[in-house]
Amino acid sequence: MRHVISILVDNEAGVLSRVAGLFSGRGFNIESLSVAPTLNPEKSKMVITTTGNNEVIEQIIKQLNKLINVIKVVDYKGKEFVEREMILVKVSAKEGSRAEILRIVDIFRAKVVDVSPKSYTLELTGDRDKLEGFIDLLTPMGIVDFVRTGAVVIEREQKKRRRL
Amino acid sequence: MTKIKGAEAFVEALRREGVRHIFGYPGGAVLDIFDVIMDVKDIGFILSRHEQGAVHAADGYARSSGKVGVCLVTSGPGATNTVTGIATANMDSIPIVVFTGQVPTHLIGNDAFQEADVVGITRPCTKHNYLVKDVADLPRIIKEAFYIAKTGRPGPVLVDLPKDVMNATVKFQYPESISLQGYKPVYKGHTGQIKKLVDLVLRSKQPVIYAGGGVIHSDASDELRRFAHLTRIPVTTTLMGLGAFPSDDPLSLGMLGMHGTYRANMAVTYTDCLIAIGARFDDRVTGKIDEFAPKAKIVHVDIDPTSISKNVKVDIPVVGDCKLVLKDIIKAFEKRQDEIKILTKRLDVWHERIEEWENKYPLRYNKGDKIKPEYVVEMIDKLTPEDTIVSTEVGQNQMWAAQFYKFRMPRLFLTSGGLGTMGYGFPAAIGAQVAFPRRTVVDIAGDGSIQMNIQELATAVQYGLPVKVMILNNGYLGMVRQWQGLFYKKRYAHTSLAVSPDFVKLADAYGANGILVENPADVEDAIKEALKIKGPVLVDFHVEPEEDVYPMVPAGAPVSKMLLV
Numbered sequence: 064m065r066h067v068i069s070i071l072v073d074n075e076a077g078v079l080s081r082v083a084g085l086f087s088g089r090g091f092n093i094e095s096l097s098v099a100p101t102l103n104p105e106k107s108k109m110v111i112t113t114t115g116n117n118e119v120i121e122q123i124i125k126q127l128n129k130l131i132n133v134i135k136v137v138d139y140k141g142k143e144f145v146e147r148e149m150i151l152v153k154v155s156a157k158e159g160s161r162a163e164i165l166r167i168v169d170i171f172r173a174k175v176v177d178v179s180p181k182s183y184t185l186e187l188t189g190d191r192d193k194l195e196g197f198i199d200l201l202t203p204m205g206i207v208d209f210v211r212t213g214a215v216v217i218e219r220e221q222k223k224r225r226r227l
Numbered sequence: 228m229t230k231i232k233g234a235e236a237f238v239e240a241l242r243r244e245g246v247r248h249i250f251g252y253p254g255g256a257v258l259d260i261f262d263v264i265m266d267v268k269d270i271g272f273i274l275s276r277h278e279q280g281a282v283h284a285a286d287g288y289a290r291s292s293g294k295v296g297v298c299l300v301t302s303g304p305g306a307t308n309t310v311t312g313i314a315t316a317n318m319d320s321i322p323i324v325v326f327t328g329q330v331p332t333h334l335i336g337n338d339a340f341q342e343a344d345v346v347g348i349t350r351p352c353t354k355h356n357y358l359v360k361d362v363a364d365l366p367r368i369i370k371e372a373f374y375i376a377k378t379g380r381p382g383p384v385l386v387d388l389p390k391d392v393m394n395a396t397v398k399f400q401y402p403e404s405i406s407l408q409g410y411k412p413v414y415k416g417h418t419g420q421i422k423k424l425v426d427l428v429l430r431s432k433q434p435v436i437y438a439g440g441g442v443i444h445s446d447a448s449d450e451l452r453r454f455a456h457l458t459r460i461p462v463t464t465t466l467m468g469l470g471a472f473p474s475d476d477p478l479s480l481g482m483l484g485m486h487g488t489y490r491a492n493m494a495v496t497y498t499d500c501l502i503a504i505g506a507r508f509d510d511r512v513t514g515k516i517d518e519f520a521p522k523a524k525i526v527h528v529d530i531d532p533t534s535i536s537k538n539v540k541v542d543i544p545v546v547g548d549c550k551l552v553l554k555d556i557i558k559a560f561e562k563r564q565d566e567i568k569i570l571t572k573r574l575d576v577w578h579e580r581i582e583e584w585e586n587k588y589p590l591r592y593n594k595g596d597k598i599k600p601e602y603v604v605e606m607i608d609k610l611t612p613e614d615t616i617v618s619t620e621v622g623q624n625q626m627w628a629a630q631f632y633k634f635r636m637p638r639l640f641l642t643s644g645g646l647g648t649m650g651y652g653f654p655a656a657i658g659a660q661v662a663f664p665r666r667t668v669v670d671i672a673g674d675g676s677i678q679m680n681i682q683e684l685a686t687a688v689q690y691g692l693p694v695k696v697m698i699l700n701n702g703y704l705g706m707v708r709q710w711q712g713l714f715y716k717k718r719y720a721h722t723s724l725a726v727s728p729d730f731v732k733l734a735d736a737y738g739a740n741g742i743l744v745e746n747p748a749d750v751e752d753a754i755k756e757a758l759k760i761k762g763p764v765l766v767d768f769h770v771e772p773e774e775d776v777y778p779m780v781p782a783g784a785p786v787s788k789m790l791l792v
Contacts, residue, residue, distance in 0.1 A: 072409075073408075073409065076358075077346060077347075077350070077358075080347070080350065081350060084350055084351055085351075088351050118536065118540075121536065122533065122537060125532045125533040126533050128532070129531070129532075129533055130409065131354075131355045131375060131407060131409050131410045132409055133409050134408045134409040
């Protein structure tokens with residue numbers, strides 16, 4: 064089962080290595096990882112996506128909490144949250160495919176960030192499914208280079224439900 | 228306020244932490260600290276002969292006294308030599324602080340002489356570690372290091388000290404409080420969980436308390452005894468828990484696990500209510516995990532949440548300090564005297580069953596013409612004072628000590644349980660002797676293990692530490708040979724120690740005393756003589772070479788399937 068976990072940590076040298084070392088040392092899996100300072104420059108937030116059964120996830124969360132530099136751990140499973148990641152993809156753009164690529168860009172509301180006679184470089188932000196769909200459509204055109212951030216997440220504000 | 232050097236601030240910080248002894252070894256990167264230490268009168272320095280010896284000694288000091296053990300070594304190889312000792316302390320939750328020298332900050336990362344990324348190397352085997360980059364942070368970091376080492380689930384903390392930082396000057400101000408946002412151990416158990424625990428225990432028919440090292444770390448032996456006596460529940464302890472409950476108490480089942488007693492292993496197999504306190508369901512305790520306490524509801528009291536439901540699914544977890552939780556448990560029980568009466572009456576049947584198991588297969592060994600190692604341990608138990616501190620090496624010597632020495636009080640048994648570090652016992656005994664100069668300290672050793680840190684004999688002689696080393700010399704790496712005998716068709720691959728030193732001459736060469744014992748009839752007198760000698764003694768008992776440790780649960784088998792004598 065895929066879980067998205069956010070970890071608030073001290074923004075210090077070696078903290079990333081403590082977290083990454085914990086995962087590798089105990090045989091936990093990291094699917095993606097993103098990390099950057101928070102508005103308070105003394106803290107950083109990591110978002111890790113991982114997989115495991117309930118027992119494994121419980122151990123991951125407890126072990127993370129045990130690290131001295133970890134301040135807060137949130138597992139987003141069962142919560143309402145917004146998840147986004149970004150890709151930059153350089154796709155080969157030949158005479159016959161240039162228009163088709165732009166159509167796909169339009170449909171996905173992606174952006175063209177660089178153009179050359181041979182290629183387009185595209186930027187797209189979205190959840191996993193959207194990015195996968197985009198990649199699937201571009202693959203036949205010839206992907207020259209590709210880079211993807213890890214997921215970032217934020218919890219949705221609880222909405223008041225109106226009774227009908 | 229006048230400024231002082233980092234090295235002086237270091238010593239002043241140790242003073243504020245109440246440090247009385249440092250175990251260590253000098254070197255280039257820590258010259259400035261040693262230059263200061265030379266004139267310090269209120270903190271003793273014990274020079275080991277190998278950094279591993281220093282860190283094990285700090286560990287033995289901590290285990291026996293309950294205080295934080297301190298170790299100081301140089302950079303690079305000095306620091307890497309402490310890694311085994313740090314990992315040993317980490318597995319057994321022992322509070323030590325290890326200070327390592329480091330090359331000057333401007334050289335870090337340059338592959339400088341005697342440089343090693345020690346913070347990187349020790350990250351997975353410390354509770355926490357630090358690199359001090361700015362002398363202004365030094366007092367705070369030392370304060371935090373001691374605090375982290377001794378609170379919560381205790382453990383080793385390493386502080387890496389670059390040479391230039393020790394030379395820089397600082398206005399010394401020792402912080403009074405600590406603010407660690409990410410470290411707030413829970414001490415008090417959840418009241419609701421404790422009530423559930425009490426309800427469960429009062430309904431149980433065949434309860435067992437399974438106590439581990441956590442009971443000793445939190446000084447909860449008195450509370451454990453009161454709880455057991457109040458409810459009449461039998462108690463088994465882990466290797467690390469030996470001494471947490473008096474082994475001569477009628478409720479004691481002895482040790483459980485791979486080389487545990489028959490009655491302890493049968494009791495945990497048939498129990499309907501297993502109360503784990505400060506223990507972590509190690510594989511050497513549980514055997515085949517699916518068949519461990521298969522009929523039981525499991526209660527688990529532990530200060531470390533990661534220990535709970537890690538190996539077995541726990542029905543009632545209680546996160547908290549063993550001592551505080553046990554106090555609350557006792558309080559909750561005392562309100563329910565009528566139900567306790569019914570419980571203690573009901574337990575008659577359970578106690579009868581346990582007695583049957585005990586009568587069927589007590590701990591025993593066959594007598595023979597040669598010296599039996601079990602007999603040596605029995606004699607050591609008989610002839611040493613009650614407050615004797617016993618350390619062990621690792622292997623058969625360790626298991627025989629655990630089985631045949633009667634541990635009646637906590638903090639008297641020093642053994643590397645989790646990591647299983649050969650060479651631990653002798654330096655640990657030295658550390659304990661430093662903490663308790665007047666007590667008898669005995670290292671029960673094997674001829675293999677003792678040679679892993681034999682160089683510390685010089686330390687013992689230099690500081691007049693009268694540690695008694697009892698070598699159960701069987702000419703083999705006995706425990707490995709035992710496994711080869713049982714599971715590898717007696718193919719003794721490289722476990723014969725065909726060449727060993729003459730231990731009597733060796734002791735003599737170091738300026739210690741050596742005694743050779745080859746006859747069962749001489750065992751008692753040799754031990755008496757060793758105890759009488761003022762200085763350190765090596766007693767070389769030539770024991771039955773192929774004696775095995777029994778009972779034994781083969782690795783991966785359920786604990787109810789024991790090989791017996």
